[in-house]
Amino acid sequence: MAKKILIVDDSESIRLVVGTALRAEGYEVIVGNDGQHALDLLLESGGVNLIVSDLNMPILDGISFLKEVRKLDKYKYLPFLILTTESQESKKMEAKQSGATGWIIKPFVKEKLIAVVKKVIS
Amino acid sequence: MDEMKETYIQEANELLENLESSLLSLESNPNDGSNIEQVFRVMHTLKGNSSMFGLTKIAEFVHDLETIYDKIRQNEMQLSKPILDTTLLALDHLNKIIIDSELEEEDNQLNHTNLIAQIHTFIGKSGSVEKKEDSSVETEQDVEGPITYHVMFAPDASIFLDGTNPLILVSELTGLGKNIVIPHFKAQSIEEFNPLDCITFWDVFIETDKSIDDIKDVFVFVEDSSTIVINELKYTNLVSNKEFGEYVSSYMFKEKSIDVNEINELADKVGESSVKESSKAVEVTPVKAQTEAKVTTKKEAKEKVLSSIRVSSDKLDELMNLVSELVTTQASLTLFSQKNESPELEVISENIEKLSRRLRDIAFGMTLVPINNMFSRFQRLVRDVSNSLGKEVQFVTEGGETELDKSIIETLTDPLMHIIRNSLDHGLELPETREEQNKPRKGTVKLKAFYSGISVYIQIIDDGKGIDAEIIRNKAIAKGFVSPEQELSDKEIFDFIFYPGFSTAEVVTDISGRGVGMDVVKRNITDLKGSIVVESAVGVGTTLTIKLPLSLSIIDGLLVEIAKVNYIIPLSVVNKCYEVSNSEMKGNFNKLLVLDDKQIPFINIRREFGYKQQPDEEKSQIIVVSDADRKVGISVDHIVGEYQAVVKPIGKYYKNQDFISGATILGDGSIALVMDSHKIIDLYTEHSKLETK
Numbered sequence: 001m002a003k004k005i006l007i008v009d010d011s012e013s014i015r016l017v018v019g020t021a022l023r024a025e026g027y028e029v030i031v032g033n034d035g036q037h038a039l040d041l042l043l044e045s046g047g048v049n050l051i052v053s054d055l056n057m058p059i060l061d062g063i064s065f066l067k068e069v070r071k072l073d074k075y076k077y078l079p080f081l082i083l084t085t086e087s088q089e090s091k092k093m094e095a096k097q098s099g100a101t102g103w104i105i106k107p108f109v110k111e112k113l114i115a116v117v118k119k120v121i122s
Numbered sequence: 123m124d125e126m127k128e129t130y131i132q133e134a135n136e137l138l139e140n141l142e143s144s145l146l147s148l149e150s151n152p153n154d155g156s157n158i159e160q161v162f163r164v165m166h167t168l169k170g171n172s173s174m175f176g177l178t179k180i181a182e183f184v185h186d187l188e189t190i191y192d193k194i195r196q197n198e199m200q201l202s203k204p205i206l207d208t209t210l211l212a213l214d215h216l217n218k219i220i221i222d223s224e225l226e227e228e229d230n231q232l233n234h235t236n237l238i239a240q241i242h243t244f245i246g247k248s249g250s251v252e253k254k255e256d257s258s259v260e261t262e263q264d265v266e267g268p269i270t271y272h273v274m275f276a277p278d279a280s281i282f283l284d285g286t287n288p289l290i291l292v293s294e295l296t297g298l299g300k301n302i303v304i305p306h307f308k309a310q311s312i313e314e315f316n317p318l319d320c321i322t323f324w325d326v327f328i329e330t331d332k333s334i335d336d337i338k339d340v341f342v343f344v345e346d347s348s349t350i351v352i353n354e355l356k357y358t359n360l361v362s363n364k365e366f367g368e369y370v371s372s373y374m375f376k377e378k379s380i381d382v383n384e385i386n387e388l389a390d391k392v393g394e395s396s397v398k399e400s401s402k403a404v405e406v407t408p409v410k411a412q413t414e415a416k417v418t419t420k421k422e423a424k425e426k427v428l429s430s431i432r433v434s435s436d437k438l439d440e441l442m443n444l445v446s447e448l449v450t451t452q453a454s455l456t457l458f459s460q461k462n463e464s465p466e467l468e469v470i471s472e473n474i475e476k477l478s479r480r481l482r483d484i485a486f487g488m489t490l491v492p493i494n495n496m497f498s499r500f501q502r503l504v505r506d507v508s509n510s511l512g513k514e515v516q517f518v519t520e521g522g523e524t525e526l527d528k529s530i531i532e533t534l535t536d537p538l539m540h541i542i543r544n545s546l547d548h549g550l551e552l553p554e555t556r557e558e559q560n561k562p563r564k565g566t567v568k569l570k571a572f573y574s575g576i577s578v579y580i581q582i583i584d585d586g587k588g589i590d591a592e593i594i595r596n597k598a599i600a601k602g603f604v605s606p607e608q609e610l611s612d613k614e615i616f617d618f619i620f621y622p623g624f625s626t627a628e629v630v631t632d633i634s635g636r637g638v639g640m641d642v643v644k645r646n647i648t649d650l651k652g653s654i655v656v657e658s659a660v661g662v663g664t665t666l667t668i669k670l671p672l673s674l675s676i677i678d679g680l681l682v683e684i685a686k687v688n689y690i691i692p693l694s695v696v697n698k699c700y701e702v703s704n705s706e707m708k709g710n711f712n713k714l715l716v717l718d719d720k721q722i723p724f725i726n727i728r729r730e731f732g733y734k735q736q737p738d739e740e741k742s743q744i745i746v747v748s749d750a751d752r753k754v755g756i757s758v759d760h761i762v763g764e765y766q767a768v769v770k771p772i773g774k775y776y777k778n779q780d781f782i783s784g785a786t787i788l789g790d791g792s793i794a795l796v797m798d799s800h801k802i803i804d805l806y807t808e809h810s811k812l813e814t815k
Contacts, residue, residue: 010167011133011167011170011171012129012132012133013126013129013130013133013134013171013174013175014170014171014174016125016126016129017126017174017175020126056163056166056167077282079286085166085169085170093346096346101286101343102342102343103343106170106173106174107170107173107174107176107181108174119290119291119294119343120286120343
């Protein structure tokens, strides 16, 4: 069965790029527009294998979203990758401390993204 | 990629709009921190998007701009009028270069340079644009030949809790080159043993061309929690050395990792030339984290809401229903106003009709998405499949702007994917075969979508070897689907392809041809109330045509009367109307009428519907409807006029027929039946076939 990935980003362009790349690899992809939307989706969807989330988002930002996810028993150990830019080094560490599995630095090429995703859910 | 680029541009435009309004409210409210945050956030998103799409000139430009606001945000700089003026100028410039990202226009180029210079005066940078490191491009170190590294990887005991599997990291590491892996266990007494702890650690010797950074990359997510020591050894061929291998293997499962000095000593013994004084040790130490509170303001959330909103589908359904009711009520109003012959009332009623029509179009347009989204997904599929089959394929899409209900598009993806795979696998020939047959080396698979009537057609057209009807027929006979003496048209023969358990491929491949499939494809499409038809010519190619209903339940129709019963014919299929005398129709034996000097087949609906008596009037109306590429006349008694019909299902008692697709309530409360002209014509052609037999 195809592994399911939840992509969370407020930018439609990023959702499209990441989603297309992952779908082409055979993953099932669902997308959230912000942390809150993603959280709703997560609760409705009945489980995903990985979350890839942006940090800077309206309504519920990435770190808060991550913390919420980690509060749920079912998703306590779910692989969680954050999308970040190189200028957010401190954010990276904050995310790590809040329980992120890893990160993908923007901008990235498709191959890099897929390599990182495979690394955490293969 | 084009669709993505389009999305990028669309979003960039939205962001710039957003930025403009934020800048303007910042100008009137310079001390409001949330405005600065908003400006920064929008710039940041724009920068990220631009760099993702490789538009470095835009990304660098926005980066510099963003730096200003970052400094203001951190109170390192004061917001001033010159800054705002420049930012607004930069905004105008960005609006232009979003579609000219390579600065091909001279004006844009000049503007770009000037603005960068201005921005740099604010952030105290001089000279050319700072070259940002593109983290996606690996900077390869100068490495001459392979180097042997010793890597000690001791994951943190809690590593499993992060969702990380250390074995994957080890196997990723060993993927870099020739290697020896020595696992160790940390001793734990039975009391302190915790099954969730990771007690394994590894010594890995790896001979690779890759740089030390590549090795560090493997551990990038665990570097702060795990102990990782990477030593570069001077000797390069240790991994394949038997004596060395035996020596390090003796450490397996011991509690202690292998000492670097020992390795170097051993290497000497193994017989390499000079000893390296000391190996370069790289210890990766945990980085102290800084925490930074992130405040999401309500304002930010509100701004975002403006660009697009999510609406629950219940509300949409409710809206559709209300619009339907409105259209029905409006019909009563029109009727009433016509009876009353009051010009004022008619004007009002006509205006309401116009408005309800527009409202209807907007309401129904909301659930539709262009089919392009799905088409572009197939590009990659075609590329991969054709590569693995050794075929050369040109993939063409047409009519991507055609809109369909989102749920239909989602259900359709898999069947289409299957059909395309079939075309590539069984349809198209290998390049050599094609050349022998004087066909272009490159095969073509075309995906085409278009509207016709109240349906959407999707065609998958290939110029491959086609399907041999005779082979299908023989196989159908062999499988007992049909008796040998039965005469069948090509269309009927090709229909066997959709029978469960029917597969004609001689060789079953990974790509397609497992014999499950086409029947599922057909079922999926039938579930969507659609139909699928195959046409094929040997040596020329195959065309599959899928017909799907539009989700619209309100249609523009032509209201007609047959034996005092009202019917609606969708206006979109109506071609022309003629008046014909009944005697002409009655005395007609070949079912052809000459209209405008052309012979047109016609259906006498009165007869088909079983009305014995002739119409009262002397003349009937013939409505010529188009169906795919033919034109057929349908006879009716009267034409009442154009009518906006809210099509309602007619219930389960009538489910065994399909030439009436629904019913609608007229202004006076009576009912009109909505004809499916396509099905009526099918019915007629089948009747005529039976009669000729």
